[in-house]
Amino acid sequence: MEKELGVLFCCLGNICRSPTAQGVFTGLLEAEAPELVDRVRIDSAGTHAYHVGSAPDRRATEAARQRGYDLIGQTARKAEPVDFEEFDYILAMDHENYANLERIAPAHHRDKLRMFLDFAPGHEGEEVPDPYYGGSDGFQLVLDRVEAASRGLLDDIRQRLGARTGS
Structure with missing residues (x-):
């Protein structure tokens, strides 16, 4: 089954914040909304190509592991304009990365770009x-x-998918 909705977390190099968000959100989805696991695609990317092909920072991986989240198997990549076609949520970790993403966003998909902490x-x-x-x-x-x-x-x-709350 093809995923119905996509979430892309974005930071600068895709080795600290965005892979952490990917791991945390994946863990939360599996624990609290297993009915959505097969419906939601989750990924992360950087706005710069500094670390393309690298695993998440070992300190991020260890901090996440201590809280029960798994970042193993993630590989850094650079965000591309096509991501705005493939994902429904493009979530920036900070204002600089928001601006970087805004520059590559096709005009008709800019509404997908948000600050994650919103x-x-x-x-x-x-x-x-x-x-x-x-x-x-x-x-x-x-x-x-x-x-x-x-x-x-x-x-x-x-709410968007009309899924039950799991409460």
Whole structure:
């Protein structure tokens, strides 16, 4: 069966924030909405090609593992204009990446582009901070923000697909 809806998480290099979001959202979908697993395609990409072909940052992978999320098997890739044809949600981690994505978005698909934290109540318009040059606390903060936004995203997708809430 072909996926009915696609979600693409985007950060700069696709090795920290966006693969974390991909792993967290995949885990949340499997745990809380198994009826949607076969209906939702989840992927991540970077707005730059710095790390194409690389696995997620080991610190991101370890922080995610400690919370029960799996980032193993992900490979960094660059976001392309065709992603706007193939995905329904293009979710930027920060304003710089939003602007980068806006530049490559076909005009008729710009409405698919959103800030990821717009799905986290109380964090609308905020950024998921880049933890790359910091310590382990930054990766924990990323996970906190990504978990909050993932729940809101799941609610939005359930509404969009008319799925039961699982409550």
